[in-house]
Amino acid sequence: MLDVKTLMLVLAFTTALSVAGLAVAAALNRQVRAIRYWTLGLAVFVAGLVLQVASPPLPLWISAAVITQAYFVLWWGSRLYRGGNEFWGFSKVMLAILLVQGLAFFLLRDSFRYSTMLHSAIVVGLSILTIRELRLLAGFQRSLFWLWTLLWSVHGLIYLRRFFLYLLDTAYTGAGSFQAAAEIESLNYMEGIAFVYGFTLLCIVLTTRSLQDALRLQAAIDPLTGLFNRRAFEESAIRMLVAGQRNGRPVSLLLMDLDHFKAINDDHGHKAGDGVLVKFAKHLVDHTRVPDLICRFGGEEFVVLLPDTSQEQARTLAERIRAEWEKVAIQSSRGDFRATVSIGLAEATLDERENLYDLADRADQALYAAKQQGRNRILSWERGLRLAAVETVL
Numbered sequence: 001m002l003d004v005k006t007l008m009l010v011l012a013f014t015t016a017l018s019v020a021g022l023a024v025a026a027a028l029n030r031q032v033r034a035i036r037y038w039t040l041g042l043a044v045f046v047a048g049l050v051l052q053v054a055s056p057p058l059p060l061w062i063s064a065a066v067i068t069q070a071y072f073v074l075w076w077g078s079r080l081y082r083g084g085n086e087f088w089g090f091s092k093v094m095l096a097i098l099l100v101q102g103l104a105f106f107l108l109r110d111s112f113r114y115s116t117m118l119h120s121a122i123v124v125g126l127s128i129l130t131i132r133e134l135r136l137l138a139g140f141q142r143s144l145f146w147l148w149t150l151l152w153s154v155h156g157l158i159y160l161r162r163f164f165l166y167l168l169d170t171a172y173t174g175a176g177s178f179q180a181a182a183e184i185e186s187l188n189y190m191e192g193i194a195f196v197y198g199f200t201l202l203c204i205v206l207t208t209r210s211l212q213d214a215l216r217l218q219a220a221i222d223p224l225t226g227l228f229n230r231r232a233f234e235e236s237a238i239r240m241l242v243a244g245q246r247n248g249r250p251v252s253l254l255l256m257d258l259d260h261f262k263a264i265n266d267d268h269g270h271k272a273g274d275g276v277l278v279k280f281a282k283h284l285v286d287h288t289r290v291p292d293l294i295c296r297f298g299g300e301e302f303v304v305l306l307p308d309t310s311q312e313q314a315r316t317l318a319e320r321i322r323a324e325w326e327k328v329a330i331q332s333s334r335g336d337f338r339a340t341v342s343i344g345l346a347e348a349t350l351d352e353r354e355n356l357y358d359l360a361d362r363a364d365q366a367l368y369a370a371k372q373q374g375r376n377r378i379l380s381w382e383r384g385l386r387l388a389a390v391e392t393v394l
């Protein structure tokens, strides 16, 4: 069996290397907050190990408090990865925990057995909490979750075993130092080395995954309004439309265009124009249901695809959107104003040969006619509408 002190040093060295790697990754990926805390957690772990190597003469309770504190920081990082709130007094919470457990380890300082048991119990508890954080992450990749669970479960089980050995096994209950319990302690440190390697690797993978998600979101979302952009809308809308046609369920589409938007920009400035777009996007979100697909089609044009909605039902909704929108007061430095919207709507036919673009084309014809007839109104598509609109222009 390897000497415990040597293993402690190897673990400290391995962890220090991991900290260096993670620190570079954290600096390069500032938007992933969790990796900063994982790096900090491992750095605290290194400090605790160094203190442990130096005890005696240094009291062991100090290193015990520092090492267990590292687990709290790692758990906090995982909590952030799940989407927890960063500013919920991290430093205050950590300080409070450090004080409480520091006091507990201090009170147990004369009993190697009980302080080791407390140390093991904290590691087991935090391993469970850390597993739970990624479990709560909706839609998280299963293989990554299982790797995370495996890593932390093995680590937690090793410490659970340690807890019970010190509780029940006479070979350890009387031990007064790590050297006296070398058999179990060296196994712990060897597993610790493997754990740090595995954990570091997973931190990098999770960070990459988080960046990929952010990129995917950026590619799908209109940055001004936070609505789906056209590309993302088309992807989901095509699926929604085909599902409706297959199941014989009605699907309707509203195509909306803010009226005289150029004049709004000219009279109130481009910034106020942007504000109107943001406000209208929120207005749409407030007036639709969760399954409805809302998108900024481009410029001042918006579209909503309504599953399980007939033309009549869509018209009622469109009327509510239009009527409520004209009441909304918009503040601008050049005076408050109101805006209106024209809406063209069409219901999909059950014929699967009609695709999303055909449906959007029909809604566009209705919208064009609504504009021709004076704006701030809704028109449903009907046969001959394009012809009528063209005639109106002529």
Ligand SMILES: Nc1nc2c(ncn2[C@@H]2O[C@H](COP(=O)(O)OP(=O)(O)OP(=O)(O)O)[C@@H](O)[C@H]2O)c(=O)[nH]1
Residues within 6 Å of the ligand: 224, 257, 258, 259, 260, 261, 262, 263, 265, 269, 270, 271, 272, 273, 274, 277, 298, 299, 300, 371, 375
């Ligand atoms: N502020 C702002 N303006 C935009 C944005 N995208 C497009 N626009 C402006 O929207 C205006 C659209 O003008 P038009 O297509 O003439 O339409 P309109 O003035 O709304 O007239 P009608 O649709 O006929 O009622 C243009 O001046 C564009 O520059 C944007 O993201 N922000």
